[in-house]
Amino acid sequence: MNQSFLAPYRSRAVAGAAFMVLAGIAFAILNVATQWLAMTLGFPAVSAAFWQYAFALVFSLPLLFRLGLGSLKTRYPGRHLVRVILAALGVQAWVIGLASVPIWQAIALVMTSPFFIIVGARVFLGETVGRNRWLATLAGFCGAMIILQPWSDAFSPTAFLPVLSALLWGGASLMMKNLTAHERPETITVWLLVLLTPINAGLAAASGFVVPGGMVLALLLLAGLLTVVGQHFLTLAYSTVDAAYVQPFDDLKLPLNVLAGWLVFGYAPAGYLWLGAILILGASLFLMISEMRREREPYGEEKEEEGGSLPLPQS
Numbered sequence: 001m002n003q004s005f006l007a008p009y010r011s012r013a014v015a016g017a018a019f020m021v022l023a024g025i026a027f028a029i030l031n032v033a034t035q036w037l038a039m040t041l042g043f044p045a046v047s048a049a050f051w052q053y054a055f056a057l058v059f060s061l062p063l064l065f066r067l068g069l070g071s072l073k074t075r076y077p078g079r080h081l082v083r084v085i086l087a088a089l090g091v092q093a094w095v096i097g098l099a100s101v102p103i104w105q106a107i108a109l110v111m112t113s114p115f116f117i118i119v120g121a122r123v124f125l126g127e128t129v130g131r132n133r134w135l136a137t138l139a140g141f142c143g144a145m146i147i148l149q150p151w152s153d154a155f156s157p158t159a160f161l162p163v164l165s166a167l168l169w170g171g172a173s174l175m176m177k178n179l180t181a182h183e184r185p186e187t188i189t190v191w192l193l194v195l196l197t198p199i200n201a202g203l204a205a206a207s208g209f210v211v212p213g214g215m216v217l218a219l220l221l222l223a224g225l226l227t228v229v230g231q232h233f234l235t236l237a238y239s240t241v242d243a244a245y246v247q248p249f250d251d252l253k254l255p256l257n258v259l260a261g262w263l264v265f266g267y268a269p270a271g272y273l274w275l276g277a278i279l280i281l282g283a284s285l286f287l288m289i290s291e292m293r294r295e296r297e298p299y300g301e302e303k304e305e306e307g308g309s310l311p312l313p314q315s
Contacts, residue, residue: 013291016241017284019233020249026230028256031103032264033219033226038099043216045095048223050204051212053091053196055224056231060193063186072190074183083175084195090168091196092203097161103261104147107254108276109162111144116170124174127242136287140251143279147254173238180239188235193228241291248287251280 034052037043064072074080097106118137121127150159179188204210212220237246255277 012241013245016237016246017249019237019240020246021252023230023233023237024250024253024256026226026233028253028260030223030226030230031098031107031257032260033223034095035098035103035261036264037216037219037223038095041216041219043212044208044210045099046092046200046207047204047210047212048220049091049095050197050200050209051220052223052227053193053200055221056227057193057197057224059225059228060190064190072187072194074187074191076179076182079175079179080188080191081195083172083179084192084199086168086172086175087192088196088199088203090165090172091200093161093165093168097158097165100158100161101156103265104254104258105159106162107257108144108147109159110166110169111141111251111254113166113170113173113250116167117173120170120174121177121242124178132287132290133245133248136248136283136290139283139286140248140280143251143276143283144254145276146279147276176235177238180235185232185235185239189228189232192231245287245291249284252284254280 034048037048038045094106094110118129118133122129176188237249240246258277
């Protein structure tokens with residue numbers, strides 16, 4: 001078979017982008033389930049966050065048993081704890097935000113996360129961001145703003161909750177990227193689920209604990225399963241390529257969530273939605289093609305040291 005045909009499938013750029021897109025699909029379905037719980041069924045958001053991650057921990061137990069308790073062995077428990085605390089607070093801000101604003105608006109606002117991540121990747125991880133990565137991230141953010149239109153009268157201050165979650169999740173993503181240089185993806189995922197459950201339990205108890213049943217229970221079980229799948233794909237994405245490169249592909253979650261919201265709830269934002277979506281998709285494809293060309297350049301390792309990124313960790 002033609003070797004040039006197979007080349008894209010051996011590319012780390014393609015693999016990292018594919019893992020991020022698969023994570024986005026899982027999270028889009030998860031967001032629909034979460035909003036259905038909060039807006040349609042009226043289940044408290046804080047309790048929903050607890051049950052979601054409690055069930056996710058249950059679904060991850062077969063993986064934990066297969067890997068053995070040795071998979072929890074780590075030399076960096078403090079980094080895992082900081083990452084999980086940031087993630088837990090981000091989850092709370094996110095589920096409360098989903099109870100107040102439409103999916104598309106929440107997703108558009110949470111797309112400010114790449115700015116926090118790319119700046120953090122440069123400051124804390126020492127990654128070289130580069131012109132193409134900045135341009136792709138800026139284009140994706142502009143697409144989100146075109147869709148959101150924060151200057152309009154319909155804009156609500158409660159929409160800033162997803163921005164808060166973006167900041168918190170940006171910090172958690174940087175900690176994840178740091179850990180991928182030392183830990184296996186399975187270890188990072190399991191530590192997240194093990195620590196999130198007691199943290200969310202404390203927050204749920206403080207606000208009034210609610211036990212689910214019926215349709216609520218079924219949706220929470222689905223949410224738990226999707227959480228495990230999405231987090232694992234996300235970890236694989238960060239362990240394959242640089243955080244600064246892969247993050248703009250997270251912008252694809254906007255059209256994915258708009259599609260999911262339209263299919264389930266029957267609504268989608270009006271106005272310049274599709275112009276913004278084209279900007280987001282175009283920026284992501286431009287960045288992937290740029291990275292693939294850089295990988296094929298001669299003397300790639302020397303160029304990477306001079307003006308590229310840090311050496312990629314082995315997954």
